[in-house]
Structure formats: structure tokens, C-alpha cells
Amino acid sequence: MEQRKEIAKRRTFGIISHPDAGKTTLTEKLLLFGGAIQSAGAVKNNKIKKTATSDFMEIEKQRGISVATSVLAFNYGDHIVNILDTPGHKDFAEDTYRTLTAVDSVILVIDCVKGVEEQTRKLMQVCRLRNTPVIIFINKMDRDGKDPYDLLDELEEELKISVRPLSWPINMGKKFKGVYLLHNDSLNLFEANKTKLSKEVVKVDDINDSSLDEMIGEQDAEKLREDVELINGVYEPLDREMYKEGLLAPVFFGSAINNFGVKELLDTFVEIAPEPQPRQTDKRPVDPFESKFTGFVFKIHANLDPNHRDRIAFLRVCSGTFERNTFYNHTRLGKKLRFNNPYNFLAQSKSVIDEAFPGDVIGLYDTGNFKIGDTLTEGEELQYKGIPSFSPEIFKEVINKDPMKSKQLEKGIEQLTDEGVAQLYRQEPGNRKYIGAVGELQFEVIKYRLEHEYNASVDLVPMSFHKACWMTGDEAKIDEFCKYRAQEIVLDKDGNRVYLAQTAFTLQMARQNNPDITFHETSEFKVGSDQ
Ligand code: G4P
Numbered sequence: 001m002e003q004r005k006e007i008a009k010r011r012t013f014g015i016i017s018h019p020d021a022g023k024t025t026l027t028e029k030l031l032l033f034g035g036a037i038q039s040a041g042a043v044k045n046n047k048i049k050k051t052a053t054s055d056f057m058e059i060e061k062q063r064g065i066s067v068a069t070s071v072l073a074f075n076y077g078d079h080i081v082n083i084l085d086t087p088g089h090k091d092f093a094e095d096t097y098r099t100l101t102a103v104d105s106v107i108l109v110i111d112c113v114k115g116v117e118e119q120t121r122k123l124m125q126v127c128r129l130r131n132t133p134v135i136i137f138i139n140k141m142d143r144d145g146k147d148p149y150d151l152l153d154e155l156e157e158e159l160k161i162s163v164r165p166l167s168w169p170i171n172m173g174k175k176f177k178g179v180y181l182l183h184n185d186s187l188n189l190f191e192a193n194k195t196k197l198s199k200e201v202v203k204v205d206d207i208n209d210s211s212l213d214e215m216i217g218e219q220d221a222e223k224l225r226e227d228v229e230l231i232n233g234v235y236e237p238l239d240r241e242m243y244k245e246g247l248l249a250p251v252f253f254g255s256a257i258n259n260f261g262v263k264e265l266l267d268t269f270v271e272i273a274p275e276p277q278p279r280q281t282d283k284r285p286v287d288p289f290e291s292k293f294t295g296f297v298f299k300i301h302a303n304l305d306p307n308h309r310d311r312i313a314f315l316r317v318c319s320g321t322f323e324r325n326t327f328y329n330h331t332r333l334g335k336k337l338r339f340n341n342p343y344n345f346l347a348q349s350k351s352v353i354d355e356a357f358p359g360d361v362i363g364l365y366d367t368g369n370f371k372i373g374d375t376l377t378e379g380e381e382l383q384y385k386g387i388p389s390f391s392p393e394i395f396k397e398v399i400n401k402d403p404m405k406s407k408q409l410e411k412g413i414e415q416l417t418d419e420g421v422a423q424l425y426r427q428e429p430g431n432r433k434y435i436g437a438v439g440e441l442q443f444e445v446i447k448y449r450l451e452h453e454y455n456a457s458v459d460l461v462p463m464s465f466h467k468a469c470w471m472t473g474d475e476a477k478i479d480e481f482c483k484y485r486a487q488e489i490v491l492d493k494d495g496n497r498v499y500l501a502q503t504a505f506t507l508q509m510a511r512q513n514n515p516d517i518t519f520h521e522t523s524e525f526k527v528g529s530d531q
Contacts, residue, residue: 003321003357007288010359011273012082012316014099016127017109018117022139025256026109027072027085032259033266034074034081071314071345071361079270082345082361093119093438094390095299097126098372098420101387102298102316102361105133105273107265108249109256112138112145112172116158124159131246133274134161137265142190142255144173152251162248164238167264168227169253170220177216179253179261180204180224182231183238183268187215190260244274276359279318281375281382286319288358293320293328296384297374300366300419311419312363313370320378322356328376330369331383337376339364371493372420389492389523391468392423392436395500396443396460405456412454416446417493425468425490425498434490434500435460436468465500467507468492469519477516485510492523 015030017023072083084103086096100106106127110120127134138151146154148169155163167188170177178190185204204212207228213221242248250268254261276288279296286294299314315322327336342362344353356362364370373387400409413433417424422437437443443460450456470492471478478497482489488500499519501507511519 003291004289006357007359008275009078010080010082010276010357011105011270012084012103012276012359012361013105013107013269013273014084014086014096014103015107015109016086016096016100016120016123018111018114018119021109021111021114021117021120022256023085023109026107026137026139026262027083029256029259029262030081030083030266031072031074033263034076071363073344073346073361075346076266076270080359081266081270082359084361093122095420096123097390098298098387100126100130100132102296102314103132104275104277104359105135107269108134108136110136110138110151110155112140112148112151112253113143115146115151115154121158124161127246128160133244133246134249135243135265135269135273136163136249136251137256137261138251138253139256141169141172141176141179141253141260142258148172148253155249155251159249161246162242163251164235164248165231165251165253166238166268167252167254167261168224168231170216170224176255177220179264180228181264182228187212188261188264189215190255190258238272240272243272276318280385282385283380283382286382288319290319292378292380293322294318294375294377294380294382294384295322295362296376296387297364297370297372298387300370300372311366311368311370311415313366313374315362315364315376317356317358317360317362318384319358322360322362324352324354329379329381331375331377331381332371333369333374335369337369341365368415368418371418389423390438391521393438393467394440394443395434395436395463395465395468397463398433398435399459399461401457401459408454409450409456409458412450412456413446416449421446421449423468424493425500427490434463434465436465463500464502466503467501467521469499469501469507469521470496470523471499472518472520474516477514481510481514481517496523 015023015027070085072085074081084099086099108120108124110116136155152163152165155161166183167179167181169179176190178188180187185207187204207225216224238250239248243250252261252265254265256262278285278287295315295317297313297315301312301314322342324342325338325340327338330337341352342356342364343351344356344360344362353362373384375382375384398413400406413424416422422435422442425434425436427434435443435446447458447460450458482497485499488502490498490500492498499510501510507519
């Protein structure tokens with residue numbers, strides 16, 4: 001019974017956006033409303049970026065890019081809110097995709113001036129693959145942005161999802177007066193304020209009453225009445241089931257920097273967002289209410305202190321109750337492991353926990369047992385699915401500059417690729433190593449960390465490959481293909497054969513000439529919308 005209650009309390013979600021739309025600011029404000037931090041605005045945004053998230057790698061600090069995915073948990077009323085923060089930089093998109101496997105819903109932040117942007121589209125594609133429920137927050141309403149009706153059309157068209165506004169702006173930019181909350185007929189008047197939480201909302205019993213004219217002026221009141229009538233005429237009331245199936249996105253308007261519209265967002269979020277949901281494994285779906293513990297690792301992070309080689313594995317609890325000092329089955333290794341100091345991320349201060357429930361994310365100290373996607377259970381042999389590797393877009397060969405340090409290099413590359421910083425491919429015979437990543441920045445991170453943490457120095461030499469493709473189909477045909485294309489066949493970390501296609505054209509030809517082989521651009525074929 002207690003477990004059922006604990007599960008119902010939890011809301012585990014990610015905030016996603018194109019860089020600069022306001023994800024960090026919104027995260028900060030949610031923490032503020034959740035009481036996890038005491039003041040906003042007073043703390044400079046940049047400083048928050050460094051302290052509120054776990055971006056502790058030197059390179060991140062230097063660049064001010066939030067590379068790391070972090071977890072921020074807080075209590076809000078009767079709920080426990082777990083925010084899984086994601087890096088905004090596109091070079092770390094894969095990190096973000098993996099994090100999205102561990103959430104039950106997302107909040108998508110849109111800049112009202114820019115509308116839907118490149119990363120927004122890509123991230124939504126990943127959400128659609130998993131039918132992840134989405135709430136949209138249209139930010140920066142204190143700026144002159146696109147017309148709200150146009151924005152809604154753009155969202156529907158570009159993100160291929162139906163929308164339902166739950167709040168409606170009264171003007172924008174300098175003339176922005178606030179939002180009308182359509183779901184409970186009340187008015188939230190705007191006051192630019194970076195440090196204070198927004199004021200009480202005003203209940204509007206009758207939108208036609210002249211008190212509305214007094215509050216926002218006759219002209220705007222008239223326009224608002226028209227808008228509200230139009231919206232309520234065009235859009236059906238919010239269908240929560242459609243939202244939970246990822247088919248319909250409620251939309252809010254606000255200004256994160258001014259703490260405006262954030263409370264309404266959070267209140268609605270905890271009310272309608274799904275509690276921890278069942279998840280698919282290679283054997284069967286696992287329900288969070290099952291009594292036996294299961295969970296999977298979606299992120300591995302280098303330790304804060306580079307002198308300590310241990311790492312932190314972020315594990316999402318999926319079913320049962322995780323308990324400290326209890327032996328669990330690491331299903332990939334067939335090994336029993338127990339954890340003395342598992343910790344949670346409540347209010348940003350790590351504290352050791354005795355138990356954790358579905359929806360929670362816990363940090364486990366790891367001395368090299370975990371890879372991303374690993375599953376822990378109470379004994380059952382199953383493996384969580386849905387943490388695919390995507391084909392990298394840039395490939396480089398690793399050349400050891402210091403033969404005396406090859407052991408360090410091997411270890412460093414092994415560990416960094418276990419963390420999911422990039423993908424490692426080996427070519428047999430000859431043991432040539434290639435690293436594949438989606439952005440240049442990842443190579444810089446690898447080079448930097450190999451030097452600083454492993455004392456190994458490398459050259460990373462660009463290779464002209466276009467895509468890495470995993471293969472399924474007729475085994476004999478695959479063997480034959482690999483023999484014939486030996487120069488372009490490598491092994492991934494799990495020993496799977498991967499075809500490195502040199503160009504889009506060669507890949508197309510390979511597909512055409514080998515109808516019995518399917519070439520996949522993600523390592524997990526049922527999930528990916530590849531090809
Ligand atoms: P990100 O994490 O999505 O990359 O975005 P972030 O929150 O860092 O916000 C990007 C910029 O947008 C920041 O300005 C931030 O202050 C600003 N911003 C966020 N919300 C609003 C809003 O509601 N209205 C307006 N006008 N601006 C907003 P910056 O100049 O890049 O950084 P900073 O100097 O303010 O820290």
C-alpha cells in the first residue's frame with residue numbers, strides 16, 4: 001500500500017528545448033517554487049547554471065555549456081518532483097535522448113520570438129517515438145514574439161502533435177499584461193519581477209463583467225473576450241487521456257525570467273502529468289507496482305573528484321523498492337552487487353538513502369561495473385530496452401601519441417565510452433580504434449579528459465565515414481557482406497558488427513544490393529525510426 005502511495009506522488013520528467021529558449025531559467029524557477037532554492041534572480045543565472053546542475057567537468061566550466069545531465073528533486077505539496085535536466089548543446093544530443101528514456105513526461109520550452117527550432121524538432125521526434133506526454137511552455141512573452149495563434153499552428157504542424165492552450169496571453173512584449181487561465185477562468189496580471197514569486201491570480205466569474213475592463217483596459221478586455229470565445233470554440237476541453245498518450249500537448253504562455261506563468265505550469269503539471277509508468281524489457285513489460293525491484297542505468301558520470309576514478313551511475317527505479325545494502329542482480333554481468341551509499345538528489349544536496357521508489361533516480365558509486373542501459377533486478381533475468389545508440393555523424397581514428405601510456409589510453413577510452421561520451425568501434429585485425437560522435441565538442445571532451453584524468457595523449461584523426469549501421473537479417477548474407485567489405489566493418493563495444501558507410505550513396509547502394517540485410521542507424525531497432 002505504501003509503495004502504491006509513493007508511486008502516485010512521483011512526477012519524473014525532463015525539460016527540453018532548443019538552446020537559449022529558457023530551459024535553465026525555467027528549471028531555476030521551478031526549483032524556486034519547489035522551495036529547493038531560496039531566491040532567484042538574486043543568484044546570477046550563470047552561477048545557477050554551474051551550481052544547480054552537476055556540470056562539474058572543467059571543460060564545461062570553461063565553456064559555460066551545461067554538458068552534464070543532472071537530476072534535481074524537490075517536494076511540491078504532496079508530490080515529489082524529479083527533474084532530469086538535459087544538456088542543451090546539440091553535440092550532446094545523445095545524452096539527452098538517453099535521459100528521455102528515464103522520464104515519464106516532458107516540458108518543452110519554446111522561445112516565442114523564435115518559435116519551433118531545429119533542436120525542438122529533433123527532441124520531439126524522440127518523444128513521439130516513445131509517446132512521451134508533452135506540456136509546452138511558450139516563454140519570453142515579455143518580448144515581441146510571434147502571434148500566439150501562429151505559434152500554435154506552427155507547433156501543430158512542425159511537431160506533429162495537437163495542442164490545447166490552457167492559458168492565453170494578453171498582448172506581448174512591452175504591452176504584455178498577463179495571461180488568462182482558460183481552465184479555471186482567472187486572470188494572472190503580469191508584473192516584471194525577477195526575484196518575487198508571482199502574485200495571486202484574480203478569479204474572473206464572468207468574462208463579460210466590466211471589472212475586466214478596469215483591470216486590463218477596455219480594448220484588451222474586448223480582444224481577450226474574443227480570443228477566449230474563439231479558443232473555447234475551436235479547441236475541445238483538455239482530453240487528459242490524449243495528453244497521456246502523447247497525442248495532445250497542453251500549452252502555457254509565460255516568462256520564466258520574470259517568474260511569470262511558472263506556478264500555473266507547475267500546478268497543472270503535478271495534477272495532470274503521469275505518475276511512473278510501466279516500461280518495456282526484453283522479456284515483458286514491467287509495472288511499477290510490482291513488488292520486486294528493477295531499474296536501469298541511463299547515465300554514467302565521471303566523479304566530481306578526478307583523483308577518484310570511481311564514477312556515478314544514475315539509475316531509474318522502475319518497479320518495487322530499492323533498498324540500501326541489498327544484493328541485486330546485474331543482469332548483463334550475471335553478478336550480484338550491493339550498494340552501501342546510494343544517494344538521491346533532493347534539494348540538490350546529495351544524501352544517502354535507505355530506500356527508493358519507482359520514478360526515483362538514485363546515484364550509485366561505480367567502480368566500472370556499469371554501462372549505459374544496464375539493468376538491476378532482484379534476480380529475474382531481464383534487460384530494459386529502449387536505450388539506443390544512434391549512428392554518430394563524425395568519426396575519428398585514435399592514434400596514441402605516447403606508446404608508454406597505451407594501458408592508460410585503453411582504460412580511458414573504455415571508461416569514457418562506457419559513460420556514453422561517444423561510441424567506440426574496433427577494427428579486427430589490427431586493433432584500430434575509431435571514435436564516433438555527433439559533434440566536435442565531444443571529441444574535445446574526450447581529448448581533454450584522456451589527458452587530464454588518464455594521463456594519455458592522443459591524436460584524433462578525422463575519417464571520412466558517413467554513418468555507422470548495425471545489421472540484421474540473413475546471417476549468412478551478413479557474413480558474406482562483412483567478408484567482402486572487411487575494410488568498412490568494425491565491432492561496437494558489445495561486439496556487434498557495424499558497417500561504416502563512406503557516403504550516403506554507398507549506404508544506399510548497400511541497401512539496394514543486399515535486400516536480405518537491414519541496415520539500422522540506431523542500435524536498438526524496434527525503437528528507432530531509422531533508415
Ligand atoms: P537555455 O537553458 O534554454 O539555454 O536558456 P537560458 O535559461 O540560459 O536562457 C537563455 C537566455 O534567455 C538568458 O539570457 C535568459 O536570461 C533569457 N531568458 C529566459 N527566460 C526569459 C524570459 O522570460 N524573458 C526574456 N526576455 N529573457 C529570458 P542571457 O542573456 O543569455 O543570459 P543571462 O545573462 O541572463 O544569464
